[in-house]
Amino acid sequence: MAVAGTVNGVAGAETRRGMLAASGWMLIALMGLQAAVAFVVYFWPRKTGAFGSVVSAGKVADYKVGDIKYFVEGKFYLARLEEGFIALYQKCPHLGCVVPWQKDYVYQDKTGWFRCPCHGSTYSMQGQIVFGPAPRPLDYMKIQITGGSVQVNTGLIMKRDEWAPSQAVSA
Amino acid sequence: MASRTLGQRPPTGAQVWDWLRNGRVFKSIFRYSYPSDRRNRIMTVAKNVFLHLHPSQVPRGGIRVTYTWCLGGLSFMTFLMLTVTGVLLMFYYVPSVTRAYQDIQDLETVVTFGMLMRNIHRWGAHMMVITVFLHMCRVFYTGSYKPPREFNWVVGVILLVLTLLLSFTGYLLPWDQLSFWAVTVGTTIGGAAPIIGKQINFLLLGDFEIGQNTLIRWYTLHVIALPLILSLFLAVHFWRVRQDGGISQPM
Numbered sequence: 037m038a039v040a041g042t043v044n045g046v047a048g049a050e051t052r053r054g055m056l057a058a059s060g061w062m063l064i065a066l067m068g069l070q071a072a073v074a075f076v077v078y079f080w081p082r083k084t085g086a087f088g089s090v091v092s093a094g095k096v097a098d099y100k101v102g103d104i105k106y107f108v109e110g111k112f113y114l115a116r117l118e119e120g121f122i123a124l125y126q127k128c129p130h131l132g133c134v135v136p137w138q139k140d141y142v143y144q145d146k147t148g149w150f151r152c153p154c155h156g157s158t159y160s161m162q163g164q165i166v167f168g169p170a171p172r173p174l175d176y177m178k179i180q181i182t183g184g185s186v187q188v189n190t191g192l193i194m195k196r197d198e199w200a201p202s203q204a205v206s207a
Numbered sequence: 208m209a210s211r212t213l214g215q216r217p218p219t220g221a222q223v224w225d226w227l228r229n230g231r232v233f234k235s236i237f238r239y240s241y242p243s244d245r246r247n248r249i250m251t252v253a254k255n256v257f258l259h260l261h262p263s264q265v266p267r268g269g270i271r272v273t274y275t276w277c278l279g280g281l282s283f284m285t286f287l288m289l290t291v292t293g294v295l296l297m298f299y300y301v302p303s304v305t306r307a308y309q310d311i312q313d314l315e316t317v318v319t320f321g322m323l324m325r326n327i328h329r330w331g332a333h334m335m336v337i338t339v340f341l342h343m344c345r346v347f348y349t350g351s352y353k354p355p356r357e358f359n360w361v362v363g364v365i366l367l368v369l370t371l372l373l374s375f376t377g378y379l380l381p382w383d384q385l386s387f388w389a390v391t392v393g394t395t396i397g398g399a400a401p402i403i404g405k406q407i408n409f410l411l412l413g414d415f416e417i418g419q420n421t422l423i424r425w426y427t428l429h430v431i432a433l434p435l436i437l438s439l440f441l442a443v444h445f446w447r448v449r450q451d452g453g454i455s456q457p458m
Contacts (some may be wrong), residue, residue, distance in 0.1 A: 079410055084413075085416065190415075
């Protein structure tokens with residue numbers, strides 16, 4: 037219950053002086069809050085390295101089917117498949133080595149494979165594991181194509197049990 | 208003495224000392240006499256900015272070495288030592304991913320006394336964590352955390368956390384494999400926090416993964432922010448010892 041002479045427990049708040057004092061304190065509290073928010077915002081990094089953010093990977097027209105381009109900063113390979121584009125995360129799902137694209141490596145009468153130098157895990161252009169100890173295909177990143185340019189979100193890395201055409205983003 | 212004329216004997220050492228000791232300059236700095244009696248001994252301690260941190264009189268039981276083991280004092284002295292050696296290291300260390308590792312190698316091999324300063328800083332850091340921990344053990348086992356000293360125990364816990372944070376932020380600075388992965392693991396643990404884990408991880412690293420942004424962040428925390436906050440809480444800690452009736456005593 038309201039105590040005589042108080043509003044919300046603030047003594048004298050129902051008088052003009054009390055109201056002004058309460059408003060003043062509220063303003064000061066608001067400024068404090070503003071400073072606290074600004075403090076966090078100031079430390080929120082806006083200029084970051086490529087990996088983790090959205091990386092521009094060029095125009096759709098720059099790629100023809102069968103092309104593979106490596107983005108060192110973004111840590112991914114962009115492969116142009118028949119079904120569309122797939123961005124493959126460079127990290128081997130076995131023990132984390134960087135998997136290079138071996139364009140001259142021949143296996144099962146086909147030339148050009150991703151092959152891990154650590155334990156020989158071998159992946160197709162789609163990232164599908166065909167040989168070696170890796171437990172699953174290469175992880176892939178979310179792609180968005182807007183206005184003919186390919187945007188790869190290196191912060192969204194997805195796992196999969198096996199390659200499926202639905203994983204490619206059509207141009 | 209200023210009016211000494213030619214042909215007079217030069218003043219003796221005692222006269223010079225007496226002139227200095229009772230001169231206006233000396234009297235303006237020290238406003239008490241030589242601490243040869245009880246009153247002046249208390250004044251010596253109480254009126255000196257450095258000595259007044261310590262009480263002019265302490266209970267006999269409280270200063271027994273086997274009671275306190277000097278652990279609080281050791282922690283403080285280690286902190287001072289770390290501050291001095293840390294400032295010295297700052298003259299040669301540049302917190303840049305391209306230079307940091309080489310700068311530490313240079314401190315070890317090229318800089319005169321660099322290896323000594325670095326190792327005092329490194330071992331001192333280990334020692335501070337140990338002495339702070341043992342100090343808390345001592346306070347616990349002697350029951351010195353009990354009222355009226357319970358708030359000072361809380362301040363002590365804050366100081367422990369700050370010590371650990373200083374230790375961990377300093378760990379990144381050599382920028383070797385150990386630092387790099389320790390901080391990667393540490394910030395990933397922070398990233399496991401519910402709901403805002405990802406954001407915490409992003410703020411701690413200053414990027415999506417460990418890099419230059421992380422190094423400068425942790426460096427600034429290590430050399431400025433955390434030592435300042437720790438000093439503030441140290442002042443409160445010492446002041447509270449006095450406010451709560453001085454050092455606790457054996458039962």
